[in-house]
Each structure stands twice: as C-alpha cells, then as structure tokens.
Amino acid sequence: MKMAILATGGTFDKEYDEIGGALYFKKTHLQEMLSMGRCRLAVRIQVVMMKDSLEMTGTDRRRILDACRACEEPRIVITHGTDTMVETARFLEGNVPGKTVVLTGAMIPYTFGSSDGLFNLGSALSFAQVLPEGVFVAMNGRFFPAGRVRKDRRRGIFVKSPDKTTGTE
Amino acid sequence: MKMAILATGGTFDKEYDEIGGALYFKKTHLQEMLSMGRCRLAVRIQVVMMKDSLEMTGTDRRRILDACRACEEPRIVITHGTDTMVETARFLEGNVPGKTVVLTGAMIPYTFGSSDGLFNLGSALSFAQVLPEGVFVAMNGRFFPAGRVRKDRRRGIFVKSPDKTTGTE
Amino acid sequence: MKMAILATGGTFDKEYDEIGGALYFKKTHLQEMLSMGRCRLAVRIQVVMMKDSLEMTGTDRRRILDACRACEEPRIVITHGTDTMVETARFLEGNVPGKTVVLTGAMIPYTFGSSDGLFNLGSALSFAQVLPEGVFVAMNGRFFPAGRVRKDRRRGIFVKSPDKTTGTE
Amino acid sequence: MKMAILATGGTFDKEYDEIGGALYFKKTHLQEMLSMGRCRLAVRIQVVMMKDSLEMTGTDRRRILDACRACEEPRIVITHGTDTMVETARFLEGNVPGKTVVLTGAMIPYTFGSSDGLFNLGSALSFAQVLPEGVFVAMNGRFFPAGRVRKDRRRGIFVKSPDKTTGTE
Numbered sequence: 001m002k003m004a005i006l007a008t009g010g011t012f013d014k015e016y017d018e019i020g021g022a023l024y025f026k027k028t029h030l031q032e033m034l035s036m037g038r039c040r041l042a043v044r045i046q047v048v049m050m051k052d053s054l055e056m057t058g059t060d061r062r063r064i065l066d067a068c069r070a071c072e073e074p075r076i077v078i079t080h081g082t083d084t085m086v087e088t089a090r091f092l093e094g095n096v097p098g099k100t101v102v103l104t105g106a107m108i109p110y111t112f113g114s115s116d117g118l119f120n121l122g123s124a125l126s127f128a129q130v131l132p133e134g135v136f137v138a139m140n141g142r143f144f145p146a147g148r149v150r151k152d153r154r155r156g157i158f159v160k161s162p163d164k165t166t167g168t169e
Numbered sequence: 170m171k172m173a174i175l176a177t178g179g180t181f182d183k184e185y186d187e188i189g190g191a192l193y194f195k196k197t198h199l200q201e202m203l204s205m206g207r208c209r210l211a212v213r214i215q216v217v218m219m220k221d222s223l224e225m226t227g228t229d230r231r232r233i234l235d236a237c238r239a240c241e242e243p244r245i246v247i248t249h250g251t252d253t254m255v256e257t258a259r260f261l262e263g264n265v266p267g268k269t270v271v272l273t274g275a276m277i278p279y280t281f282g283s284s285d286g287l288f289n290l291g292s293a294l295s296f297a298q299v300l301p302e303g304v305f306v307a308m309n310g311r312f313f314p315a316g317r318v319r320k321d322r323r324r325g326i327f328v329k330s331p332d333k334t335t336g337t338e
Numbered sequence: 339m340k341m342a343i344l345a346t347g348g349t350f351d352k353e354y355d356e357i358g359g360a361l362y363f364k365k366t367h368l369q370e371m372l373s374m375g376r377c378r379l380a381v382r383i384q385v386v387m388m389k390d391s392l393e394m395t396g397t398d399r400r401r402i403l404d405a406c407r408a409c410e411e412p413r414i415v416i417t418h419g420t421d422t423m424v425e426t427a428r429f430l431e432g433n434v435p436g437k438t439v440v441l442t443g444a445m446i447p448y449t450f451g452s453s454d455g456l457f458n459l460g461s462a463l464s465f466a467q468v469l470p471e472g473v474f475v476a477m478n479g480r481f482f483p484a485g486r487v488r489k490d491r492r493r494g495i496f497v498k499s500p501d502k503t504t505g506t507e
Numbered sequence: 508m509k510m511a512i513l514a515t516g517g518t519f520d521k522e523y524d525e526i527g528g529a530l531y532f533k534k535t536h537l538q539e540m541l542s543m544g545r546c547r548l549a550v551r552i553q554v555v556m557m558k559d560s561l562e563m564t565g566t567d568r569r570r571i572l573d574a575c576r577a578c579e580e581p582r583i584v585i586t587h588g589t590d591t592m593v594e595t596a597r598f599l600e601g602n603v604p605g606k607t608v609v610l611t612g613a614m615i616p617y618t619f620g621s622s623d624g625l626f627n628l629g630s631a632l633s634f635a636q637v638l639p640e641g642v643f644v645a646m647n648g649r650f651f652p653a654g655r656v657r658k659d660r661r662r663g664i665f666v667k668s669p670d671k672t673t674g675t676e
Contacts, residue, residue: 011359018445019494021349021361037288038276039310040326107207107356113282113451113620119206122291125310130299141208141294156357157209180528187614188663190518192528276525282451282620325526375626376614377648378664445545451620457544460629463648468637479546479632495547 001129004044004073005030008064008088009051010081012117014109025050029110030079033121041125044073053081053088053105061091068096075128077121078103082151082158085137089146093135101135102128102143107156170298173213173242174199177233177257178220179250181286183278194219198279199248202290210294213242222250222257222274230260237265244297246290247272251320251327254306258315262304270304271297271312276325339467342382342411343368346402346426347389348419350455352447363388367448368417371459379463382411391419391426391443399429406434413466415459416441420489420496423475427484431473439473440466440481445494508636511551511580512537515571515595516558517588519624521616532557536617537586540628548632551580560588560595560612568598575603582635584628585610589658589665592644596653600642608642609635609650614663 007013007028014023030045048067049060068076076096080088082105089103104124106117124138135146139158150161176182176197183192199214217236218229237245245265249257251274258272273293275286293307304315308327319330345351345366352361368383386405387398406414414434418426420443427441442462444455462476473484477496488499514520514535521530537552555574556567575583583603587595589612596610611631613624631645642653646665657668 011356016446016450018349019492023359033288034310036283036285037292037310038285038308038326039288041310043310108354111450111452112354114205114449116205116207118287119202119208119291122288122310123206123295126292126295126307126312127299129312130296138295139207141203141206141210141212141291143295143298154357157207180525185615185619187518188660190530277523280619280621281523283618323526371626372648374621374623375630375648376623376646376664377626379648381648452543454543454545456625457540457546457629460626460648461544461633464630464633464645464650465637467650468634476633477545479541479544479548479550479629481633481636495545 001075002042002044002073003075003077003125003128004046004071005077005079006064006067006071007045007047008049008053008056008060008078008080010053010079010085010105011109012079012081012106013050015111016109023109028079029117030121033110033118036118037122039125043125051081053084056081056084056088061088064088065092065095068092068099068101071099074099076101077124077128079121080105082107082139085139086146086149086151089135089137089149093146096135098133100128100131100133102131102138103136104138170244171211171213171242172244172246172294172297173215173240174246174248175233175236175240176214176216176248177218177222177225177229177250179222179248179254179274180278181248181250181275182219184280185278192278197248198286199290202279202287205287206291208294212294220250222253225250225253225257230257233257234261234264237261237268237270240268243268245270246293246297248290249274251276251308254308255315255318255320258304258306258318262315265304267302269297269300269302271300271307272305273307339413340380340382340411341413341415341463341466342384342409343415343417344402344405344409345383345385345417346387346391346394346398346419348391348417348423348443349447350417350419350444351388353449354447361447366417367455368459371448371456374456375460377463381463389419391422394419394422394426399426402426403430403433406430406437406439409437412437414439415462415466417459418443420445420477423477424484424487424489427473427475427487431484434473436471438466438469438471440469440476441474442476508582509549509551509580510582510584510632510635511553511578512584512586513571513574513578514552514554515556515560515563515567515585515587517560517586517592517612518616519586519588519613520557522618523616530616535586536624537628540617540625543625544629546632550632558588560591563588563591563595568595571595572599572602575599575606575608578606581606583608584631584635586628587612589614589646592646593653593656593658596642596644596656600653603642605640607635607638607640609638609645610643611645
C-alpha cells in the first residue's frame with residue numbers, strides 16, 4: 001500500500017540551536033524516524049513547509065490542501081504542530097475526496113530523546129492504513145474525526161469535542 | 170475504548186546487565202513507554218510472563234491464550250519476542266472469538282535508545298482499535314493476519330507469507 | 339577526597355516545557371548525571387540558584403562566591419550557564435583562597451539526549467581533583483585559568499584569551 | 508597539547524546486533540563521543556584492536572604497549588574493557604617512560620543511551636592532561652595509579668587496592 005507523509009513542521013521537527021539557545025527548524029527527521037521504527041511501508045516523504053503551527057496562515061493551509069489533493073497515494077499522514085492541528089484538520093475535512101488523511105504531531109521535539117513523536121508516527125501510519133476516507137487527528141494513542149476533536153491546551157492532550165454540527169457527544 | 174496489553178517478554182523488555190555483561194529481564198517498560206507516548210487510552214497492562222521467545226513452550230502459549238480469553242477488554246495488544254511471534258499468532262488464531270488481538274515486539278530493547286519499540290507500540294495499539302476480530306502481527310509499520318506472515322530472519326523484518334491454506338499470495 | 343558541586347542553573351539543567359513550548363528550570367539533574375557516570379566520588383550537591391546566566395547579577399555572583407567560601411570541601415565544581423561563565427570565573431578569581439574551583443556548563447540541556455553535559459561534568463570533576471588552588475573553566479575537554487579564557491559566541495566554544503594583565507598569550 | 512586515544516574495544520564500543528540478538532563490535536564511537544562532548548583538544552584516534560577484554564592475550568597487551576611507545580603524543584587515553592583493565596594497566600606500568608597513560612572504559616555500551624562512557628571519556632581526557640608521567644586507571648570519576656587499583660566485580664566499580672609492593676593502603 002502506497003502512502004505519503006506530508007511534513008509541515010511543528011514541534012515534531014524542531015531542534016535546539018546551541019549557539020542562540022532557541023528552538024528552530026533545520027530539516028525533517030521523518031526518514032530517521034522511519035528507519036528507527038524499521039518501517040517497511042512504501043512511504044514517500046514530502047516537505048510542504050517547516051512552520052510553527054501558531055504561525056500558519058490561510059495560505060499555508062491552502063498549500064497543505066493542494067498537496068493532499070496532488071498526492072497520488074490514497075493514504076496520507078500529515079505531521080503538524082499541535083497548536084493549530086485541529087484547525088487544519090477542519091480546513092481539510094470534506095475537501096480531500098477518496099483519501100484517508102491523518103494528522104499527527106509531537107509535544108516534545110524528536111531530537112530531545114523523550115519525545116512522543118515516534119509513538120505518534122507509528123500510530124498515525126497505522127490508522128491511515130485502516131481508517132476509511134476522511135480526515136482524522138491521531139494523538140495520545142487515539143484517533144478523532146476532524147470535526148470531533150479539540151486540544152486541551154492546559155493539559156497538553158487532545159480530547160473529543162461535541163459534534164460541531166449537532167452539539168451532541 | 171478499553172484495551173489490554175499482555176506482556177510476555179521479548180527483546181522489547183530486555184535490559185543490559187552491567188555486572189554480567191548480558192541481556193536479561195528486570196521489569197516491563199510498558200508503563201514508561203505509554204507515558205513517553207502521552208498515551209491516553211484506557212489501557213490495562215498485565216505481565217503474563219517475561220521470556221525470550223526462543224524459550225517459549227506450548228505451555229507458555231497456552232497461558233497466553235488463557236490470558237487473552239480471560240481479558241474483559243475486547244481489544245488486546247501482546248508484546249512478544251520476534252523470533253516465535255508468528256508461531257504464537259498462529260496458535261491463538263481462531264481461538265479468541267469476539268476479540269481483536271495484535272502481537273508486536275522490537276528488534277532492539279527499549280532501554281537501548283535506538284529501539285523500534287515505541288514506534289511498534291504506537292502502531293499496535295492503533296491497529297488494535299480499528300482492525301476487526303482476529304489475530305494480527307504488527308511490525309515494520311505494517312499489519313499481517315496471523316496466517317499470512319513470516320519473519321525473514323536474515324533481514325530482521327516481517328513479510329507477507331503465502332496463504333497457509335491455499336498457497337496463494 | 340571530599341568535593342562539592344554548586345549548581346547555579348544554565349543550559350545544563352534546562353528542560354523543555356511541553357505545554358508552553360519554552361525552556362525552563364525544574365530541578366537539577368546532577369544526581370542523575372552522577373549516577374549515569376557511575377561516579378563514586380564523595381560529592382555533595384548544593385543548588386545555589388537556578389538561573390539563565392544572562393540574567394545573573396552582581397548579587398548573584400556574590401552569592402556564588404559566598405557559597406564557595408562556605409564550602410568545607412577544598413575542591414569545588416560549579417555548574418553555570420556558558421554565556422557569562424567567564425565573568426563569574428573572574429569574579430571568583432583570587433577570592434577563594436585554599437580551594438580549587440572549576441566552572442563548567444553545557445551547550446545543550448542534559449535532558450535533550452545529545453548534550454555535552456555528561457562529558458563536561460566528568461571533565462570538571464577530574465580537573466578539580468588534580469589542578470592546584472585557583473579558579474578554572476573546564477569546557478570542550480580543556481581547562482583554562484579564569485583570567486585566560488573567553489567564549490567565542492559565534493562558534494559556541496571556549497578559547498584561550500590573552501593574559502588580561504600583560505596582554506601576552 | 509597533543510593527545511592520542513588508543514581504542515582497544517571493551518563494552519565502550521559494543522553494539523547490539525538486532526539480527527542475532529547479541530553484542531558485537533562494529534566500529535569505534537570515539538569520534539562521535541568527542542563531537543557530543545564538543546571536545547576541542549587536538550586528539551588523534553587510533554584503533555589498536557576491538558576486543559572484549561576477557562579475550563585479551565599477552566600478545567594483545569604487547570601490541571597495546573607497542574602502540575603507546577610509538578605514540579608521538581606524550582598524553583594517551585586507552586579505551587579498554589573493564590574486566591582486565593587493571594591487568595593491562597599493570598602490564599604497561601613502568602614501560603612507557605615520559606608519557607602519561609590513562610585507561611578508561613564503560614559499564615554500558617555507548618550506543619545504549621544510559622552509558623557512563625561519555626562521563627568516563629571526559630574524565631580520562633582531563634586526567635591525562637594534568638597527571639604526571641605514569642599509568643593510571645580513570646573510572647567512577649576517580650583516578651588510580653596502575654598498581655593501586657582493582658575491579659570489585661560484584662559491585663561493578665573500581666576501588667583502591669593495597670600497595671602491591673608493601674601491602675599498605
């Protein structure tokens with residue numbers, strides 16, 4: 001099964017700049033993470049952008065949507081900052097017909113050793129293989145349909161939200 | 170969704186004994202790994218045994234089967250040594266009605282830093298949530314039905330095997 | 339031989355706050371690092387402060403000096419942010435009679451996995467055991483007398499500086 | 508100051524063979540460790556052999572001695588398995604005139620993440636710069652003259668031994 005991973009940045013791929021003492025983006029660690037996981041899926045990695053998700057604009061989300069539509073692979077994982085992952089998921093929802101799209105990210109940069117990134121990547125790639133057409137968020141070992149998830153910023157976890165249409169849970 | 174993880178040992182949970190210079194089992198690292206992955210699933214961890222899978226006997230497999238049947242949770246992940254994971258999967262197949270059972274393991278101990286364990290655990294927990302009733306192996310980012318998988322020992326990866334009944338791939 | 343480690347903060351002991359996405363101090367990792375190094379020296383750890391060295395004031399340096407003087411141990415390692423380590427070393431120089439004081443730090447936080455902290459701690463503790471009375475900086479595997487060192491901020495390393503009194507190297 | 512590191516193997520440089528499930532030597536990690544430590548000493552690395560120290564013979568020790576004598580650098584660190592590090596130190600003692608030789612090793616392989624190797628390397632390189640002519644063991648943050656040290660195998664640490672000549676401590 002052919003799959004694509006679209007990298008957009010986020011904590012996932014941040015690194016520590018030892019000269020300036022701040023976090024920054026250098027390159028994606030996805031290939032290294034797939035090797036660590038001994039992943040043998042036919043995965044194509046595409047860097048769409050390298051952004052902190054708090055700085056993502058409507059134009060950026062449009063580029064992500066275009067990248068999803070342009071993918072030949074019917075199953076797509078998007079790595080994304082957690083702060084606005086839900087917004088991007090909702091932006092994509094209903095607009096990528098015929099494909100399964102799973103967004104994931106990390107609370108701790110992969111390079112920091114104690115990251116949840118490898119767990120989340122394994123999780124997202126797995127969900128993407130078996131979930132039906134649609135847009136999902138995979139975090140904390142769980143999956144959520146795009147319209148039924150929010151980030152609890154205080155606790156740093158993703159939780160189910162009431163259905164945006166009907167208001168029922 | 171309630172899930173169970175049954176630990177049986179394997180490379181996954183091996184540690185390096187710095188006095189004797191050999192690998193051994195001390196305790197399972199599953200709780201630590203779930204914390205690292207910021208996992209928020211309702212998971213119960215049960216240590217069934219702590220064995221190198223090359224030393225597993227028919228009696229051991231019977232105990233694993235009994236543990237699966239005794240689980241109240243309908244979705245089960247089993248951590249297992251990779252050398253005989255396929256044998257155990259086949260032993261369980263067809264004998265755990267109404268449940269989804271996913272076996273996983275690691276090529277490198279979790280404590281060694283470069284382990285595939287965290288990736289595999291994220292993957293197995295995800296597959297276990299969405300795959301139908303049956304017994305599966307989750308390794309290398311992929312899932313395989315119990316009867317359609319073998320370990321390629323030379324390359325250290327799991328590959329699809331011909332259907333054991335019909336001989337077709 | 340009795341030794342003391344005085345912790346003052348710095349990158350050494352910084353951690354990543356996964357909720358806020360910024361670096362902060364929680365507690366010192368010195369005990370954990372000594373355990374990792376299987377260190378068997380009689381070392382007493384004292385947290386004097388937990389500060390980014392760019393925020394250290396004259397009052398802070400006075401407190402560090404007082405702590406050095408109050409130490410019963412004649413051999414002292416100070417963990418310190420690298421940005422103003424040289425300033426603190428010069429402030430202490432000549433004011434801690436009868437003692438060997440070695441300042442060290444890290445370019446990458448210990449918790450980030452790829453830190454130089456463990457190497458530097460091993461180095462500083464060793465230099466402190468054999469160098470004569472005086473104040474020294476131990477970084478990059480080297481040691482420098484307090485008056486003969488500066489940080490090359492662009493390259494992130496410590497280098498020998500001309501003698502501050504005579505101007506000769 | 509010019510220094511040499513002579514690699515002879517030992518736990519320090521062992522790796523985990525994920526196909527065979529055993530420990531083995533592939534290559535030395537010394538360059539990687541010096542980079543991690545941001546070491547800026549002028550160090551030349553020479554691989555003399557890659558051996559488990561339990562398998563070292565008199566011929567091997569002779570080769571190590573020859574390598575020490577052939578070094579142009581007057582300050583030498585030898586990485587060595589801990590099991591017979593003391594024997595090699597005694598073999599070298601008195602036979603490397605005009606040079607400071609410091610042996611060190613690790614209880615846990617460097618690649619396993621929780622290794623004492625980086626701490627010990629920082630320590631050994633530092634002792635080698637300031638100790639006088641002679642042969643020393645640097646382990647557990649301490650240094651021992653070659654004739655005054657033994658490994659406490661039960662506890663996995665190095666301790667002072669009675670003077671081999673006079674029997675006094």
